[in-house]
Amino acid sequence: MYQEPIFLTPVFQERIWGGTKLAERFGYDIPSAQTGECWAVSAHPHGQTIVARGPFQGMTLGQLWEERRDLFGHFPSDRFPLLTKILDANADLSVQVHPDDEYAKTHEGGELGKTECWYIIDCKPGAELIYGHHAETKGQLRAMMEAGEWERLLRKVPIRPGDFFYVPSGTIHALCEGTLVLETQQSSDTTYRVYDYDRVDSQGRKRELHLEKAIDVTTVPHRDTDVRPxxxxxxxxxxxxxxxxxxxxxxxxxxxxxxxxxxxxxxxxxxxxxxxxxxxxxxxxxxxxxxxxxxxxxxxxxxxxxxxxxxxxxxxxxxx
CATH class of the missing domain: 2.60.120.10 (Jelly Rolls)
Structure with missing residues (x-):
C-alpha cells in the first residue's frame, strides 16, 4: 500500500483575460503576462499535471490514474473525476454556461458536464461576478441574448475575499476583473460562450459564441444554490x-x-x-x-x- 503524498507540478494556460498574479502571489514560473489559469490538479487531456517527486515522478496524473487506481480508492469513474484550478481574472471573463453530463455526453463526444465552485482568494475593492440571469422563460432568454440586452439579462453579485460560490451546470456565470479564485470542478473543458464583450484577439478576431447550445442547457428561471457553510x-x-x-x-x-x-x-x-x-x-x-x-x-x-x-x-x- 502506497502511503506518501503525491505532489504535482501545475500546468499554465494563457488567456486573453489573464495577468501576472499567479507569479506575484504564488511565485509560479508563468509563461507570459496573460496567464489566466493554473491547472493545479488535472488529468484532463487539455493540460495534465505531472507528479513532482517520489517513485511516480514524471508521470502524468492521467497515467497514474490508469495504472494505479488503488491510490484513488478505485473510485467509480472512467476518468480522474476532478480538476482544481487557480484563475487570475485580470480582465472580465466571457459570460458562459456549462452542460450537464447527459447533454455533454450526447453533444461533446463523451466529455463530462461541468459543475464547479469558486473560492474567492482575493479581489479588488468593489469587485463583483456574474451569477445567474433575470429571464423568466427560454423565449425571453433567447430574445434578450439576440438583442444584446446584457445589462438587463445578467445578474451581478458583489464579492469579497473568502466568499464561496457553487456553480451547477446550467448556471450562467462569469468572473470579473480583479478576481483571484480557486476553482474545483468536474474534469471537463466544455464551455458554451454566451457573450465576450465584443473583444478581439491579436489577429483581430472575435472568439466564437455558442448561443444555441447555451440556450439549450441554461436553467430557466435561474435558481440560486443554497450554500450554508x-x-x-x-x-x-x-x-x-x-x-x-x-x-x-x-x-x-x-x-x-x-x-x-x-x-x-x-x-x-x-x-x-x-x-x-x-x-x-x-x-x-x-x-x-x-x-x-x-x-x-x-x-x-x-x-x-x-x-x-x-x-x-x-x-x-x-x-x-
Missing part, C-alpha cells in the same frame, strides 16, 4: 465545509498551530493558499508552502499539518 472549531484549526454535493466536497482549513486528521476519502486534494508549514505522516515530514498542490491517496490514514497556513481540501463524491 458549516464551521467547526477543532484543536489548532478552523474547518469550514462549504459543500458536499453530487460531484465533490470542499473544505477550507485555517490552521493556527496543528491540525490532526485522518484521510478517509477515496482520495483528498489539498491546495495551500497562504502560509507555510509541514505535513507529518508516520514519522516523515514533508515541507509545505503557499502554491503547493498534492493528493493524499486512499487509506493514507492519520496525518498532521503543522504551521500557520490556509488550505482548500476537496474530494470526489458520487452523490447522485
Amino acid at each position: 458549516h464551521v467547526a472549531e477543532v484543536p489548532g484549526a478552523t474547518v469550514t465545509t462549504f459543500v458536499e454535493g453530487d460531484y465533490f466536497g470542499v473544505q477550507k482549513w485555517e490552521i493556527r498551530d496543528v491540525l490532526e486528521s485522518e484521510q478517509t476519502k477515496p482520495f483528498l486534494i489539498i491546495s495551500i493558499l497562504e502560509g507555510e508549514g509541514e505535513l507529518v505522516h508516520e514519522g516523515r515530514i514533508y515541507p509545505l508552502r503557499k502554491g503547493d498542490h498534492f493528493i493524499l491517496p486512499h487509506q493514507f490514514g492519520l496525518f498532521a499539518i503543522r504551521g500557520v497556513l490556509e488550505a482548500i481540501a476537496s474530494w470526489p463524491r458520487t452523490g447522485k
